[in-house]
Amino acid sequence: MNHTKNHDMRREFPSRDELIAYVREQFPNAADGDESVSEIVGGRKAAEVALNQVNPAQYAKSRNFLNGKVTRLSPYIRYGVLSLAEVRDFALKNVQNPNEAEKLIQELAWRDYWQRLYAEKGDAIWKDQEDYKTGYAAGVYQAELPADVEQGTTGMVCIDSFSHELREMGYLHNHARMWLAAYLVHWRHVRWQAGARWFLSHLLDGDPASNNLSWQWVASTFSHKPYFFNRENLEKYTNCAYCQVCPLYGKCDFEGSYEQLEQRLFPQAESIDKRGGSRSFERPKKRRR
Known part of the structure; x- marks a missing residue:
């Protein structure tokens, strides 16, 4: 069996620009389709800053508006930089009434629900x-x-x-x-x-x-x-x-x-109930199983 000698990736950079340049150098094919670099900053420090800006009560009232008080935590949750439990605990700690954190916690629960379905279905979700x-x-x-x-x-x-x-x-x-x-x-x-x-x-x-x-x-x-x-x-x-x-x-x-x-x-479909604009992209009604 052939073994390729691995080398450690650099982890410390004087600036974000140098980090981006280094990544482009190490993964030259990654930018073939698109060279855009998001302004969203990764890492634990950035995640903590974003978490501390979350207002659960305002989130519940305005989350459906594009200029609403959404959390922007999803990239950090996606890669485990923040856990669902950590966000839940923060939300409960930063409201006067636990009901004010209910909507945010529901969204965390949906994310957990999706992961459990994925664990059960695997590639069948495609x-x-x-x-x-x-x-x-x-x-x-x-x-x-x-x-x-x-x-x-x-x-x-x-x-x-x-x-x-x-x-x-x-x-x-x-x-x-x-x-x-x-x-x-x-x-x-x-x-x-x-x-x-x-x-x-x-x-x-x-x-x-x-x-x-x-x-x-x-x-x-x-x-x-x-x-x-x-x-x-x-x-x-x-x-x-x-x-x-x-x-x-x-x-x-x-x-x-x-x-x-x-x-x-849908001219050939059975009658469809009128739907409102606040339905969420990641939240169907929970189905009985």
């Missing part, structure tokens, strides 16, 4: 857990990610902005993930697996468990109905940041009531 509830068979959906979505050149300011942010930041607000996923699956008829692979290739907090099963929830292969949205919903939770500057305003694919969009998107 397969449709159920049939689509959209009125379309799985074979109707295309297997490849459209180039205009990946490159952020659809002409829709919201979708293109989310695409650029995903690539450049390695992070997206949960609501932006929902909208982008719904657009790909329900408007562009792309299989959720293509979107899931795309997300995992960029997200710093991406892990197959929460990522794949969340995509399946949007697609309706792991929920009782598909998730979709309209312009009113997007405007509400973005404070009109994208719609008002979009050349397609008033004539984009997201115009109309939920009832009108349902007829357009």
Whole structure:
């Protein structure tokens, strides 16, 4: 058996720029697809700074808005820099009433739930857990990610902005993930697996468990109905940041009531309950087993 001599990687750098240059040197093929470097800083110190800025009560009230008080802890949790128990204990310690921390703790519980499902199902999470509830068979959906979505050149300011942010930041607000996923699956008829692979290739907090099963929830292969949205919903939770500057305003694919969009998107499906804009990308209703 041949053994390759290993050498220790450097761990101390005078600046972040030198760290980035060193990583590029050591892994020259890593930047072939994209040279973007996220501004999110890794490590335990950065994680502690982010944790100490969390306000559980404000999180519960504003988390669905793109400018809301989200925690930004997911990359650190993803790689074990912070544990779920540590975040839970911090939340409970920093509220006057335990009920104020309930929503944040629920989100931590969902992350734990996804991991337990992953441990049980393994690579099966890449397969449709159920049939689509959209009125379309799985074979109707295309297997490849459209180039205009990946490159952020659809002409829709919201979708293109989310695409650029995903690539450049390695992070997206949960609501932006929902909208982008719904657009790909329900408007562009792309299989959720293509979107899931795309997300995992960029997200710093991406892990197959929460990522794949969340995509399946949007697609309706792991929920009782598909998730979709309209312009009113997007405007509400973005404070009109994208719609008002979009050349397609008033004539984009997201115009109309939920009832009108349902007829357009799922003409062959059974009636779908009206869904609200605050549904979360990583949280289907817990299913009886």
